[in-house]
Amino acid sequence: MKKVMQMFITVVIAALGLMYLTFVLNSQQGYSGGNTLTVYNWGDYIDPELITKFQQETGIKIIYQTFDSNEAMLTKIAQGGTSFDVAIPSDYAISKMKEQGLLIPLDHCKIPNLKYIDPRFLDLPFDENNEYSAPYFWGTLGIIYNPEILEGMEFTSWNDLWDERLRNEILLYDSAREVIGMGLNSLHYSLNDTDIDHLMEAKRKLDALSPNIKAIVGDEVKMLLANEEAAIGVVWSGDASEIIGANDKLDYVIPDEGTNIWFDNIVIPAGAKNVEGAHLFINFMLDPENAAQNTEYVGYSTPNMKALEYLPEEITGDVRFYPGSDITDKFELYENLGKKMTAYYNELFLEFKMHRK
Amino acid sequence: MRKMERLSSIYLVGVFIVLYAPIFYLVYYSFNSAGTMYSFEGFTFDWYREVFCDTRLFIILLNTIVIALLSSAISTVIGVLGALAITRVKTKRFRNALLTLNNVMIVSPDVIIGASFLVLFTMIGINLGFGSVLISHIAFSVPIVVLMVLPNLEEMSPTLIDAAQDLGASRWDVLTRVVIPYISPGIFAGFFMALTYSLDDFAVTFFVTGGGFSTLSVEIYSLARRGISLTINALSTLIFLVTLLLVLGYYIISKQGAKPGKAGVRE
Structure with missing residues (x-):
């Protein structure tokens, strides 16, 4: 009995100690305060430096969570057990979410950087007038x-x-x-x-x-x-x-x-707790300099026209990834x-x- | 005869090579400075350093350990009590029914357990996160503990309890001084099994995590989507080592417990 009790107590103490350590670490990182923004994105689909930069600029801490398929993301959001402030689904998933009422409309006044997006990639059938989404990559x-x-x-x-x-x-x-x-x-x-x-x-x-x-x-x-x-x-x-x-x-x-x-667009899912912060984040990601930095990290094509100016010629001049409008029309x-x-x-x-x- | 022995040991070695080759392949490339899984350039600890520099990953690691420790401790308590209750049941049919219900939980696929927990938590409005993961881990660990403890309880001679009662032991004394010391190998075995199950678990956790809370297996899965970084290898190697240590610990303890002639003896 003594041995069993000893072991049991050790385990519980160790667990509580570790929990305390996690708590300390979390608060050092600022995750426990109220001012957080939960971002739900594909794995490795953002430059981590941009997360740090956003946190420094706005004082909002980002909780970054990842998914591996649109279906997994849809289920998690529809199921509603957790709240995400920002998510990045693909085009067809956005129209599904729209149908199911899982999106919060964007307030375009709060996202002035939307003007930098190439008009070719705005107002698309899956989200007319970009009521719910802003292009992230394509x-x-x-x-x-x-x-x-x-x-x-x-x-x-x-x-x-x-x-x-x-x-x-x-x-x-x-x-x-x-x-x-x-x-x-x-x-x-x-x-x-x-x-x-x-x-x-x-x-x-x-x-x-x-x-x-x-x-x-x-x-x-x-x-x-x-x-x-x-x-x-x-x-x-x-x-x-x-x-x-x-x-x-x-x-x-x-x-x-x-x-x-195809497009991956940023949306604000229903149930978001920090809608204000979500708009800040979207605007931040559409900022040409940030978009350029993100593009260099991720390697996908950015829909941000102005960002192209910040990118090296070898990236933007590559017609394989940035085809002209004569090709994109097809x-x-x-x-x-x-x-x-x-x-x-x-x-x-x-x-x-x-x-x- | 000797020839047969050699053949069987060769066969055994073959089987173990097949079993462990993928793991060692992964471990080997976790030291690769080239950053890919196909050409080994030079030896480096960079990937491990990257793992340890990442506070987020470290927090997730701590989460995983806390969940494993807490869930296996709690499920050990519940499991032992459950096993005691099952042996008390007098009617054989009812006992078998209870045991079958217990085993169904072990046999049923993790995905189903995870999905049903997700439905349950959503229905009763529990927020997904630490609590939901802990509850579900306890749930799938309890049957394992019961199964590990039961054989010990069943092989214990009922005369031991009679003797203790004859000598004036109260029911509490019988439990703490006779029964629990006798079944302690099973308790430890159950605890370590629960611990490894909880550390390994992916499917159940995948369904019930949320709110910024994540465990290692879920995190590795989402990292692996891009499948390029060797930090995954480094991290997996570390988990493999920890699991190995746990199994060793379990082995040593079960060996100690197997020594005969100590049942019910006060130390």
Whole structure:
């Protein structure tokens, strides 16, 4: 009994001691005061120095929390157990949140820096007049390839992927909209096409691609391409810039037929406790200098026109990541296709995945 | 015969290599100065330094330990009481039913436990954070403690209790001087099992964290999304070492407890 009691008391004392230490550390960091702002963002999707800078400028302490998918974020916010003051979902997730009434409208007077955003990236279908969201980063879906392995092959079109020399070389994301969209794009159809004949045509075309596909993967696509374990991938531009950062032999192209354009926007979720601070934060992140610094850290494309002036020419002059408006005009956002059509896309994608080579 | 032994030991070594290779691969690259998982350039402690310089990460580490210690201590108390109650039940069917209910909690997937806790907490309006994580960790640890303590209780001869009562021990005396010392190996084993389960747990915690509170496994998961930084490797290595130490501690204690002839003897 004595031994058991001793152990029990030691454990409880140790736990309480550690709790006290955590409390001290937390208050040193300023997390326990009332003046905090909870930011809910993708992992490693902000320059940590900017968080420090914001804290110094405003005296508001930031509690930074991360999510790994729009779905996870949606669930956490809809479930309502915790309050987040700022979140950064992607375009389609924003329209879903809007439908479910999970967003607080932005007060544009409090975000004067919105004027620095390129008009091309404002007032988009998923959030008209930017009532609820301010653009954070944007990007495209394109082809990344390794010219060294492919001995100088060039890519300009989605249809180049069907080349017979590319047997077992292509990596795709495990995601229905991207893959079916690629098939539709290669046939010059819209990414949001709901015509069954067009979709079947795209599916048949994708089946013909299967001998060339090495694997259908998730985030590990970055490592596989950087390690040269595959020669080609169909990836998001953000991932592409990261892969090129790790292995500069690779090159990224946006296919001529057009492709998907995606946005990650800053929103204020319903249930936010510090709405005032959230506006300050959004305005702070849209400040051209801060946006430029953030862009250099994250490596995605910034929608902030003024920020481009603070960025080195080698970043802003790169048409792969900052294409001109003649090219962006051909891009399409994913529209919400409704439950039935989404299910049909998923079914087609499943059939494609099961298609034997 | 000897040949067979050698074969079986080779087989055993093979199995262990397969089991531990991924962990050592990860540990090996945590010392890589190149910052990637594929080409080893030079030896460095940078990633570990980065882990220790990060106050946020340190707070999360402390959170994880506090949760593990508290939840396993509390669940040990509840679990021991539960095990005592189960052995007291006279009807065999009812006892088996209780035991099955206990085992269902161990067998059911973490995801389901986590999701149902999330629903429960939201329904009764408990804010997600330290409290919710602690409660759910206690909940999945209790059955483990019960399972570890029960065999000890069952093998204890009822005559020991009769003898103690004959010699004038009160019910409290019987509990504290006879029963608990006898089952203490099981109590310690249960405590350490609960501790490792709590430290490891990802799925349940993932559902019920919030409000700026996070534990290591959840944090590593969100860090790994970008999958580039080797601080994840460094951090995972540290957790692996801690878990290893805990298992060693458990082993040493269970070995001590296995020494016969001390049951019920006052020290």
